[in-house]
Amino acid sequence: MEALMRTVTEDGTLIFQTHSPTLSDPAEWENPPVPEEWHETIRRTMPAFDPAKTPVTFLGVLPELFRTHPAVYRSNHPAFSLSAWGKQAKELTSQHSLSFSLNDDSPLGKIYQTNAQVLLLGVDYDTNTSFHLSEYRSGTYKEMTRGAPLLVDEERQWVTYQDIEMDEEQFNVIGRAYESGHRVIKGHVGQAECRLFPMAESVDFATDWLKNK
Template identity: 45%
Template sequence: MSEAEVIKRSKVAVTRASLIKDLNKIGLAKGMTVIVHSSLSKVGWVCGGPVALISALQTVLTPSGTLVMPAHSADVSDPADWENPPVPSAWMHDIYREMPAFDPLRTPTCGMGRVAEAFRSFPDVRRSNHPIYSFAAWGAHRDELTRRHPLDSGLGKDSPLGKIYQLGGYVLLIGVGYGNNTSMHLGEYLSGMLEMVDRSSPVRINGRRQWVTYQDGDYHEEIFDQIGKAFEASNPGRDVLRMRHVGDADALFLSQKAIVDFTANYIRGTNQ
């Protein structure tokens, strides 16, 4: 969506101050650990763009809290797996030979949106070292969440998602739906029903670029909206799920453990 289109459909200018009010109203508070997924264009015309939203989140959480965003880079992967779009097979050799290794400081996010891309380079933000499933974090649990991100099962129980789960963290969806809720992949993993596949990416090992192969889940986020609707229909309670607006965007604030456990149980139930 162009900036002109965003301005046309925005009733008022969204500011850092108004965002702080909206975040407080939805339940975000000092000291919380939260993973945020967002669409800035849905928020409306934001004075200061992604910087204003990130600053508002940090202000509400304070340094005693922890702000996490996905910093995924699915394009740092085997081109044979690319489908949207695929590349000609004649290009494969050059891609394997020339693709830069994943670098947490330099590799841009892919398909994560303007807010997540801006956040990864903010002061005092650290990014985990997974070639396709990295996460960026700021605040009290930053180092705990981003260190030792295993290559295998990069969205599993030992990933940053699993650590947020152990900390009793939250998910905040701003202008996006359950299909963007990465934490539900942890539910797939914990269901015990997830099929595993091989993936490969270029990484640096002892200073040398190498292609490595690792185990990953065959994830199915296309079912997440269905699971999310079932979760809401289960009447989880206001302490587990809150719905309001952040700027002009529909927003969901929910317990990560609640949606992860519900996802795992839902998938087990449909596979019995």
């Protein structure tokens, strides 16, 4: 992580997805599901989201290590936060609406407006968070109601909000199609295969792909 920071330098900005999707409605849980009679108890007792304390889940060690760095800013979203370090870190993470969490008004949408590059470090396109922005832009996904425990006026509350049904299962297919016609820099960091490519160009490609699939 610190090697990435030294490479980017404080004149640039380094961003990680620091999602915590376990802070969600138990009715959505599938791996494993929980009995319906447990749902209300879980909603009532799940700890409220805290940007400084809530751990990253399902994303590996680097995002969690990055989140805890003292110079990193984390956006305030219970499920889909992003964290940033460097020149634009505070600006990019300062506002994160609860509803429609990764759309153009979110930190992810703000990042799209910069000259950002996506680095897939030892992972495939199915972990490429920026393709979720394409889902919103394509207008092809159903809306849904999500839920999460938040601190509201310093009191824990279960809050519901609107979002879309995200689906990263097609992201590897989209990524391969993107590679076939666009320049993607490939290399290795240790034994990890890596890909580097422009965020805006790939998001535009994925948006068109989803509209025309």
